[in-house]
Amino acid sequence: MNAARSTIAVIDTNPARAAIIEEGLRKEGYHDVHVLTEMRGLAARIAVLEPEVIIMDLGHPNRDMLEDMLQVARAVKKPIAMFVDKSDRQSMEAAIEAGVSAYVVDGFRQDRVRSIMEMAISRFNAFSRLERELQSAKDALADRDTVDRAKRLIMKSRGLDEGAAYSLLRKTAMNQNRKIVEVAESLLLSASLLGGQGEDE
Amino acid sequence: MFAIRAAFIPLLDASLLIAARDLGMAAEQGIDLQLMRETSWANVRDRMAVGHVDVAHMLAPMPIAANLGLTPFSTALIAPMALGLGGNAITVSLALHEALGAPGNPDDAARAGALLHAEIGRRAASGKPLLRFGVVHPHSSHNLELRYWLAACGIAPDRDVEIVILPPSFMPDALAQGDLDGYCVGEPWNTEAEMRGVGRILTTKQAIWANSPEKVLGMSSRWAGENPDAVAGLLTALYRAARWCGDPANGEALAEMLAAPEGLGLDVGLLRQSLAGPARFVSFERAATFPWQSHALWFYSQMVRWGQVAHSADHARMARQTYRPDLYRAAILAAGGVVPSANAKVEGALSGPGQVGASGGALTLGPDGFFDRRTFDPDRLDDYIAAQSVPA
Numbered sequence: 001m002n003a004a005r006s007t008i009a010v011i012d013t014n015p016a017r018a019a020i021i022e023e024g025l026r027k028e029g030y031h032d033v034h035v036l037t038e039m040r041g042l043a044a045r046i047a048v049l050e051p052e053v054i055i056m057d058l059g060h061p062n063r064d065m066l067e068d069m070l071q072v073a074r075a076v077k078k079p080i081a082m083f084v085d086k087s088d089r090q091s092m093e094a095a096i097e098a099g100v101s102a103y104v105v106d107g108f109r110q111d112r113v114r115s116i117m118e119m120a121i122s123r124f125n126a127f128s129r130l131e132r133e134l135q136s137a138k139d140a141l142a143d144r145d146t147v148d149r150a151k152r153l154i155m156k157s158r159g160l161d162e163g164a165a166y167s168l169l170r171k172t173a174m175n176q177n178r179k180i181v182e183v184a185e186s187l188l189l190s191a192s193l194l195g196g197q198g199e200d201e
Numbered sequence: 202m203f204a205i206r207a208a209f210i211p212l213l214d215a216s217l218l219i220a221a222r223d224l225g226m227a228a229e230q231g232i233d234l235q236l237m238r239e240t241s242w243a244n245v246r247d248r249m250a251v252g253h254v255d256v257a258h259m260l261a262p263m264p265i266a267a268n269l270g271l272t273p274f275s276t277a278l279i280a281p282m283a284l285g286l287g288g289n290a291i292t293v294s295l296a297l298h299e300a301l302g303a304p305g306n307p308d309d310a311a312r313a314g315a316l317l318h319a320e321i322g323r324r325a326a327s328g329k330p331l332l333r334f335g336v337v338h339p340h341s342s343h344n345l346e347l348r349y350w351l352a353a354c355g356i357a358p359d360r361d362v363e364i365v366i367l368p369p370s371f372m373p374d375a376l377a378q379g380d381l382d383g384y385c386v387g388e389p390w391n392t393e394a395e396m397r398g399v400g401r402i403l404t405t406k407q408a409i410w411a412n413s414p415e416k417v418l419g420m421s422s423r424w425a426g427e428n429p430d431a432v433a434g435l436l437t438a439l440y441r442a443a444r445w446c447g448d449p450a451n452g453e454a455l456a457e458m459l460a461a462p463e464g465l466g467l468d469v470g471l472l473r474q475s476l477a478g479p480a481r482f483v484s485f486e487r488a489a490t491f492p493w494q495s496h497a498l499w500f501y502s503q504m505v506r507w508g509q510v511a512h513s514a515d516h517a518r519m520a521r522q523t524y525r526p527d528l529y530r531a532a533i534l535a536a537g538g539v540v541p542s543a544n545a546k547v548e549g550a551l552s553g554p555g556q557v558g559a560s561g562g563a564l565t566l567g568p569d570g571f572f573d574r575r576t577f578d579p580d581r582l583d584d585y586i587a588a589q590s591v592p593a
Contacts, residue, residue: 096247
């Protein structure tokens with residue numbers, strides 16, 4: 001079985017992640033890689049492609065459909081066995097932890113399957129790490145915006161300068177054993193509830 | 202607090218789990234019930250296999266299929282409780298509904314089936330493509346009951362129609378786009394099609410097989426064996442949650458609880474309508490959570506009928522023993538509940554409500570028959586299986 005000629009389907013609703021997996025497969029020497037991000041017509045696409053390996057994201061709602069198709073459907077002629085056999089519990093756990101599943105035709109070389117899976121698992125994990133980092137960066141930006149708005153409110157209502165407004169927020173947070181952003185949030189909330197006293201942009 | 206992790210799919214009959222968590226029935230039993238929403242039954246199975254979850258909301262035939270080795274990564278599973286009765290329906294596109302003429306009352310499954318049979322004949326005569334129906338999983342009550350209904354109406358499921366697998370929430374869209382002509386799915390996805398005006402409920406599970414289960418509480422037999430007190434506590438909590446969910450006075454509160462993002466995260470209007478609609482599920486009445494072994498065996502008989510598994514005495518025993526009324530009885534009696542005395546019953550023996558032998562109080566069951574008036578006697582399983590046929 002020549003790696004370059006093996007047909008591989010990557011099924012993921014997230015096109016960015018699918019592209020990362022595709023690139024990983026090409027690096028491993030697989031050139032016939034098909035990325036399927038559309039839900040509709042998925043069964044028909046797979047029936048035509050007859051992939052030897054399918055990599056699918058675990059969050060994909062069509063997993064049940066795909067498994068049924070691989071097991072019984074008339075559309076796919078080749079028998080496809082699911083990778084991660086029972087003896088290899090660890091890699092199965094790692095795959096599920098990472099959020100990826102794979103399906104492989106019977107007879108596909110085990111060492112190739114293993115290296116594809118390892119690549120997919122590490123790229124899925126890297127992708128989630130990036131997503132988490134992006135989310136925390138977004139959260140940090142949102143927090144900074146909240147604190148800025150609270151600061152402006154204090155400056156306006158108490159006639160303080162920016163530095164003094166910030167130390168007031170910080171002191172309150174320390175006294176109440178809360179985060180500065182939480183104090184800022186409750187300040188903005190009470191201001192908006194009291195009405196009229198909200199910040200004037 | 203003893204943590205129990207439970208996977209569920211966002212469908213109406215996940216109510217018991219959500220209520221047990223949100224209303225404190227689980228906490229009362231010293232259980233910290235952690236619910237994880239999943240997107241496919243395959244994920245539920247995989248997470249169970251690797252121990253990410255301890256228990257799960259499962260399609261009633263799913264643990265049976267796992268024990269029979271029909272699914273990948275099969276772990277030995279048990280179902281010590283059902284999560285309600287009824288709860289699904291067969292919905293068809295507006296075009297098909299119109300072509301059927303006047304299907305009328307969804308409670309009349311025989312009439313709906315006869316009209317469908319006639320329409321399939323007309324379509325074949327004019328060379329139109331096969332009607333396509335969606336179900337959520339091969340090992341689902343939806344698939345098995347849809348096939349039973351079709352076959353009993355003279356329609357061969359593998360020849361006269363096409364049956365495909367699709368996720369529940371995608372069904373109404375598939376119907377609207379013409380990718381499907383009909384589907385059998387749990388609520389709220391039948392009501393959703395009606396509210397959106399893209400489909401009509403043709404008949405219901407309740408009409409096809411009265412008071413039968415759609416989902417069960419599944420768990421690995423190993424986990425259950427290692428944690429008997431947690432199992433009893435969880436069953437008690439879910440039993441009390443079922444009683445709360447089944448009280449009509451709580452309908453509005455239940456709809457709001459399910460609508461929350463940490464519940465099903467669906468539109469409250471849709472949930473309200475589904476809880477009161479023709480495909481509503483029964484959560485408590487008629488021993489709705491009792492895991493009847495006759496239910497397990499009927500699902501098994503249909504798995505044999507449609508070629509999912511070969512019949513043998515061993516397979517039948519495995520199917521029967523997947524459902525564990527003994528665990529249910531011990532837990533629920535200790536908690537002051539009412540439990541049937543028998544583990545199995547003749548499905549179709551009760552043509553209307555009737556009192557049955559019970560421990561802990563009086564119990565009314567039934568009707569429990571099939572729409573074609575055939576009965577299923579679990580003690581005569583071989584005869585039943587031998588007499589099953591596929592329309593010629």
